[in-house]
Amino acid sequence: MTISIRQVEKTYIVGEERVRALRGVDLEIKKNEFVAIMGPSGSGKSTLMNIIGCLDQPTTGSYVLNSRRVDSLDASALAKVRNQEIGFVFQSFELLSRATALKNVALPLMYAPGKWFGASKRAAEALRRVGLADRMDHRPNQLSGGQKQRVAIARALVNSPSILLADEPTGALDSKTSEEIIGLFKELHAQGQTIVVVTHEEDVAANAERIVRLRDGKIYSDFPRRLDPIHGEYLRAMMRQAMELNEPVASDPQTQQEGGA
Amino acid sequence: MRLLITIPQVLVQTLFLALGQLWANRVRALLTTLGIVIGVASTIAIVGGTQGLKAFVLKEFESFGASRFVIFPRNPRETPNRYSPQQIQLKLREARLLERTCPSIARLTPVKSFVAQVQFGDRVEQNVRITGMDEDWHLIEGRTIIAGRPFSRIDEEEQRAVCIVNDKAVEELLLDKEPSSQSILVGGRKFMVVGVVETKTLPTIFGGGEPLSEVYIPFSAANAMKPEPIFGLFIQGTMVSPDAFDDLEAEVRSALRRSRELKPDDPDTFLVRATEQAISSINRVSVGLTIAATCIVTISLIVGGVGIMNIMLASVSERTREIGLRKAVGAPPIVILTQFLVEAVVLCLSGALIGLLVGYGLIAGLRAIPDGPMAGASVPGWAVALSVGFSAFTGIAFGMFPAIKAARLDPIEALRHE
16 A cells, blocks of 8 residues: 555644645555546645645644655655655646756755765666656756656656656646646556646546545545546446437537637 | 765755856855955955064064063052162162073173263263173174174173273264273273274164264173162063063063062062063054954954845745755755755855955055065965854854745745745
């Protein structure tokens, strides 16, 4: 079991008000799963992602990551866990503009004791994995959006994390580039990487093996894709049936939207 | 354990990172470190200039005898009527005591000085300064014997009626240029002229005046003419080195106070001075200037430090997202703290380096003045170490607050920062 979250609650105090961002979440993610966490803004998905990524700690409840309790560690210990277990991919890439792609990818190794000496080699290897072997000496401003995100993914992979944790990884990319990045995730997943993607885009979630849906700080749906209320084949089949019964009906709500826009 | 490996790793990398960043923002960095540049440059210039001035003045005095001292009797101003003149006056016994007990004294002579009428044939001169001293005086004063011979031990021990006159007296009394068994009357007594000594006056800036006639006789002869206890003496001598004055003063005070049985609260009834005390006053001036330099460096480093803090706070604010990212990928707070401290210290040290260059440039300029008093200006190592050390300390002291601020940033908030 890679991730085991039990009865996690998170309450923020904003001024006088107490905001209950998570209200009792149970979640287990196994090794080599590809999970999408979905939900509208305010659903608590960012909070959940921060807790999974050890950037934040639950108010109550337990979090076991790779058979180690990580729900009540100090800042230094959390940093160590992030360094060794989590590879972050952010919506806006978060690359250091002064540094080359190679230096950016090597950044987590800077904080990994003893890994500095082989850092360049490991970083080059990670860049090769994301298909940027020929862009190592480029700075972020010489790279396209998709290339930047690939550099960020290489950086997330460089320290061989147990989880690749992506927060809206295609949020700043056009649809074609998004597809390429999702393709890369699928490839990495096929190679055995555990991936958690937090997103509000159904297109992205549709590629995951399993879709977790949050609303008001609670998980209301957690199924493999084929059982998911939106992407699941069961529902599709039901919808198709319904469409056939009530002709004529607009084919697919999303296609219609795009045509109208 | 983990930090033991991570911190040196981070130190080396942040060093390059900080240098790169400095180079990228060199105008900003230069302006920021201006306080430190000015502080270090002025310290180097002041300390170097002071050393040059000191060397110059000491050299001037060296020709006059830099390590000379005098001991006078002194009636304490605090208690003018407590001691009789006989109690205060210096005695031959005391001179011998000091000669025996003070290791800072190279040599000394008791000196008995008075004014008397001097006569040669029909030439009479009133109020001529008569000085009785022993043969060590020649080594102490270092005056050239122009003609004839200096005093010897025998003159002193046998209390011979011989005298040495200065060239001015030769002129006034119409004596032979070369001593030729001519005798003069000093206070009614007959003394044979055996030598002629050059006249030496203080440089006019130190109060020297027109040369006057001088007559020198053996101390024993003078002591016979003006015996204790009516007439005291003073002591003239040389120290083992020009800067031994503090030791000398302590030794003389301890010896004389004990011999005079002064109580701990009693004031000294004698006075020790180095050659017109110029050397010690120069030393005082040089200490004063050094203190002034230290104040300047302190003030400008504080001002500079505030500048450093300001720029580091701006840097933390500008790079909040970067800090957030570094934390997200595993930088613990202490490593972030180190990174920003290294940057602040590198900033300060590069300012100090520029300041050193400017300071050395100023000193080189002072030295280049032909025949100027600053030809001997040099920068002592301690001044360089002091200003560089202070600069590094400023970096740590004023970089600490921004660094702590950076280290405490919440990674989630930092990554959300616009």
